[in-house]
Amino acid sequence: MGFFSGPGDDERESMKPRSELDDLQKAILEAAMPQEVEKVALDELTRLSKADTSSAEYTIGVNYLGYLKGLPWHSETVDNLDMRRAATILDDEHHGLDDVKERILEHLAVKILKLSRKPAILVVDDDKTARRNLAHVLGKEGYEVQLAAGGAEALALLSAKTFDVLVTDLKMDKVDGLQVVEKAVAVSPDIGVIMVTGYATPPAAVEAITRGAFHFLAKPLQLDLLRKTIKDLLLKKTANLGSRGPLLCFVGPPGTGKTSLQRSIAKSLGRKFIRISLAGVKDEAEIRGHRRSYVGALPGRIIQEINRAGSKNPVIMLDEIDKLDHEGRGNTAAALLEVLDHSQNHHFLDHYLDVPFDLSWVIFIATANSTANIPAPLLDRLEILSLPGYTEEEKEVIAVKHLVPREVDEAGLAGHPLEFTKEAIEKIIRDHTREAGLRNLQRQIAAICRKIARKVLADQNGVGGDYMVITPEKVDELLGPRKFYFDLAAVREQVGVVTGLAWTESGGQIMFLEATIMKGKENLLLTGSLGEVMKESAQAALSYIRSNAARFQVADDFFLGHDIHIHLPAGAIPKDGPSAGLAIALALLSLLTNRAARKDVALSGELTLSGRLLPVGGVREKVMAARRAGIKKVIFPSLNEPDLLELPPEIKRDLQIFCAATVEEIVEHVLR
Incomplete structure (x- = not known):
């Protein structure tokens, strides 16, 4: 039925x-x-x-x-080892960042030299015919072969030179193969050892492997097996050679090119590129995977992405490593340590796979906006490469060469003669963005291109309106009134008002520090949304001046029966840090000596109670802010001289830079 x-x-x-x-x-x-x-x-x-x-x-x-x-157990991309090509790709795709590009090329050069070096093999055998035959066979394979007639000669060679592989006989007079193996492993723990012998008994094999031999082959040798054994050994060694070295971590504000630099590294090597965001990751299972007993279990993100890429040697970008969540389940930072540790990652154990997977072929590069939140053990394994903010000149060049052509094409205007004048790009940078990177600049250019695309479609006469040339006036018309105002140098000089320099995530800026004195109860009033560190800097500055009043020709009792008020404008913006200490001290000296502070001088430095000046951070951004504001002279602590010497000439152009170790050296440069 x-x-x-x-x-x-x-x-x-x-x-x-x-x-x-x-x-x-x-x-x-x-x-x-x-x-x-x-x-x-x-x-x-x-x-x-x-x-x-x-x-x-x-x-x-x-x-x-x-x-x-x-999983790609053996699938990999072949590395392109052309150094000139790598340099060309970096230069074509990134303007500026010369120090960072140089360090990347050094990093690649080391990898390329290691991977392209001809492997060196030491053959040890007291049989002359066997030695010569092995030298002939291995030489034809492209290896650099050196021969030793016995154990004693081998020990001398191992002390003088580094070898990748040791092929040694077991039974030899005076110094046998086991002694040679012990010496080789002691001198070079990474050396691969192949023991060959006519006495191939299980106990002998066990002892040889216990002493450090990679493989144990019986005589008469099968040459194909020997070739394969050496090839497998060198393959494993090549993975370790290629991955060893410092782990780079690009640190910088958003939009400074961290991701695009890594894409360029992958492109220059011919490897696949994978981006894994670590922002908010709070469960170590995101790294190590879930055990299969859980419903819906999956491998960790790293194994998943390698599987998706179909290659065991991609470039993996660990994005926003500073934003790991440390309050979740397990320790994600500890899981990452296993991934990044060269001594462990060739046997990385994902909980889902429950079998080791070799991550030593992968090039890991991390990114962060700041190193402050990276756990110390993780930070210790990273080499930090700082990507500072771009200057206005660099932004203009990048906009003309990269951003405008890209956004014109994205808006469907590639066949239309849309042109941005130099003045228009300058206006977009100054009036409609405030950032260290390029992200908002790209957005504003994209917004203009979209509006022009609409005008092109609405134009009944086709292409040809004057709107196809973007001028500063057109920028205001399309983007609206300016959104940002950078402080400029003061119009007039005042008593008690000094120009300081500050660093923010969006770059540097000048700030005015105002001080005034009034009758009161000997209080120090601090306003302007100041943090604890800045308040302590103000206290230290006041105490320094009170204890050195005679030196600065200030009345000893100036504080008696008075209050002093220090204010930093833009009170809605939180401010903190020790670098305002010097500027606060000069504002107080200006107030108490009734000498106006020069309007074209800006300064930054941490002040101690003894009057010494300690170095500050963000020097590049602060100098750029001073130049943009029309400042003529900037003052920094002497300990910041190395930072100032590293600045490119275009940043320091039109600026006089003065460094000092104490407050006394500065007074005449700042006060009238």
Whole structure:
């Protein structure tokens, strides 16, 4: 009857899981997994063959095996080792950032030299014929081969030179192969050792491998097996060579090119690029994966992305490493340490896979906006490369060469003669953006292009309106009135008002520090949304002047029966840091000596109670802000001289820079 299945239907139903498992077995064997991984996969397959196909356990197992067979265990991209090409790509895609690009090229150069070096092999055998035959065979493979007639000669060579592989006989007079292996491993722990002998007994093999041998081969040698063993050994060693070295971390404000630089590194090497955002990650399972016993378990983000890329040697960008959530489940920073540690990541154990996966082929590069929130153990493994903000001149060049062409094309205007004048770009930068990077500049240019695209469609005469040339007037018309105002140098000089320099995430800026005195109860009043550190700086400045009143020709009792009020305008903006201490002291001296402060001088420095000046940060941004504001002279502590010497000439143009170690050296430069 039609309501019941016949025997043929039952057979077909029973064949489905069997066929599925057969396909999985075939795929596992074709995937060329590492031997230990293949064993785990086949054991799991055997277990599934006995499981109920309708159970959740069966589905979980099939999905697991599907993931294992799909991982790129041996799939990789071939590195492009052309240094000139790498330099050209970096220069074409990034304007400025010369120090950062130079460090990246150094990083790549070390990797390229390590990866392109001809492997050196030391062959040790007291049989002259065997030595010569091995030298001939290995030399034809492109290896640099050196020979030793015995253990004593081998020990001398190992002390004088570094070798990648040691091929040594076991039984030799005076110094045998085991002693040679011990010496080789002691001198160079990374050396690969292959022991060859005519006495291939299990105890001898165990002892050789215990002493540090990678493989144990019996005589007479099978040359194909020897070639394969050396190749496998060097392959593993190459991964370690290519990945070792400092882990770079690009630190800088948003929009300064951290991501695009990493894309360029991947492009120059010919590797695939992967971006993994760590912002807000609070569960270590995001890194290490979930165990398969959990419903909906998946590998960690790193294994997932490598699987998606289909390559075991991509460039992985660990974005916003400073924004890891430290209050979640597990320790995400500790999980990252295992990923980034060269001594551990060649056997990275994802909880879902539960078998080791080699991450040593991957180039990891991190990014952060600040190092302040990066855990100390993680920070210790990173080499910090700072990406400072761009100057106005650099922004103009980047806008003309990169941003305008890109946004014109994005807006569908590639076939239209849209032109931005130099003055228009300057106006966008100064009046409609305030940032260290380029993100908002790109948005404003994109907004103008979109508005022009609409005008082009609305223009019944086709292309040809005067709106196709973007002038400063057109910028105001399209973007509206200016949104940002940068403080300029004071119009007139005043007593008690000094120009300081500040650093913010959007770059540097000048700030005015105002001081006044009135009758009162000897209080120091501080206003302007000041943080605790800045308040302490003001207290220290006042105490320094009170204790040195005679030196500055100030009345000893100036504070008696008076209050002093120090104010920093823009009270809605929080301000903190020690670098205002010097400016506060000069504002007080200006007030108490009734000498006006020069309007074209700006200063920054931390002041101690003894009058010494300590170095400050953000020197580049502060100098840029002073130049933009029309300041003629900037003053910094002497300890900041190295920072000032590193600044490019265009940033210091039209500026006089003065460095001092104490307050006394500065007074005549600031006060009339």
